[in-house]
Amino acid sequence: MKNKTEKNRLFSDFCRYCLVGLIATAVEYAVFCGLSYLGCHYEISTVTGYVIATFFNWLTGRVLLFGASGKPIWQEILSVYAASVIGLFLNMGIMWLAVDILDANKYISKIVATAIVFLWNFYIRKKVIYKNSQKAKT
Numbered sequence: 001m002k003n004k005t006e007k008n009r010l011f012s013d014f015c016r017y018c019l020v021g022l023i024a025t026a027v028e029y030a031v032f033c034g035l036s037y038l039g040c041h042y043e044i045s046t047v048t049g050y051v052i053a054t055f056f057n058w059l060t061g062r063v064l065l066f067g068a069s070g071k072p073i074w075q076e077i078l079s080v081y082a083a084s085v086i087g088l089f090l091n092m093g094i095m096w097l098a099v100d101i102l103d104a105n106k107y108i109s110k111i112v113a114t115a116i117v118f119l120w121n122f123y124i125r126k127k128v129i130y131k132n133s134q135k136a137k138t
Helices: 002-037 042-066 073-101 106-129
Strands: none
Touching (some): 042 073, 042 106, 073 106
8 A cells, every 4th residue: 555655656756746847848948039039049948947937947946846855955955956957968968869850840859858858856855865854755
């Protein structure tokens, strides 16, 4: 029975993280599209949007899903940004491959990159950053 409870909890957490991810993605896309419209290269637009969205992801994730990690807040934010740097490299790698190598549309490429990095972000937060959080465990 515990295994089913754990699976239900994981599914519930994933669904709530979808809401958190939706908020962060909306912020990231707004910045990405706004900067792209202003003529910025996709790399600058992607990085800027990603950095700003990471803060929103941390804030909404902490409030709506994970709670405090048990670490000092500066360490928690640093952990989230460190994990997000890996996500950013994944994001940029996928964008580079799709846009520069495969000549794909940058907006469609951004959607694919976001989906892959979303899964990375959920996993690293759930299993590493917030593994000791009471809210994440209940």
